[in-house]
Amino acid sequence: MPNIPQSAKAPVFRQKAAMCAGYAACARSDADRSQLLRMRDEWLARAANQDWLDGLPPTPPPSAMAVAIPL
Numbered sequence: 565m566p567n568i569p570q571s572a573k574a575p576v577f578r579q580k581a582a583m584c585a586g587y588a589a590c591a592r593s594d595a596d597r598s599q600l601l602r603m604r605d606e607w608l609a610r611a612a613n614q615d616w617l618d619g620l621p622p623t624p625p626p627s628a629m630a631v632a633i634p635l
Contacts, residue, residue, distance in 0.1 A: 573611075573614045574611040574612075574614040574615050574618070574620075577607045577608070577610045577611035577614060578607070578608065578611045580607045581603075581604045581607035581608045581611065582604075584600045584601070584603045584604035584607060585600075585601070585604045587600050588600035588601050588604065611623075
């Protein structure tokens with residue numbers, strides 16, 4: 565990605581992941597849906613790697629994916 569500062573890459577990757585997730589929700593076939601979800605996962609992995617390269621702490625998982633603590 566030319567001309568984008570290192571610290572600005574992770575948010576761009578997360579935005580692309582969100583776009584893939586939105587497209588997957590509207591996919592017409594299971595094959596298209598699974599490919600778009602794989603692409604989403606790859607963009608999220610790139611964002612996490614960029615955060616690591618920038619020295620930032622890992623981002624917590626979304627609240628829907630978080631593990632509940634039993635009471």
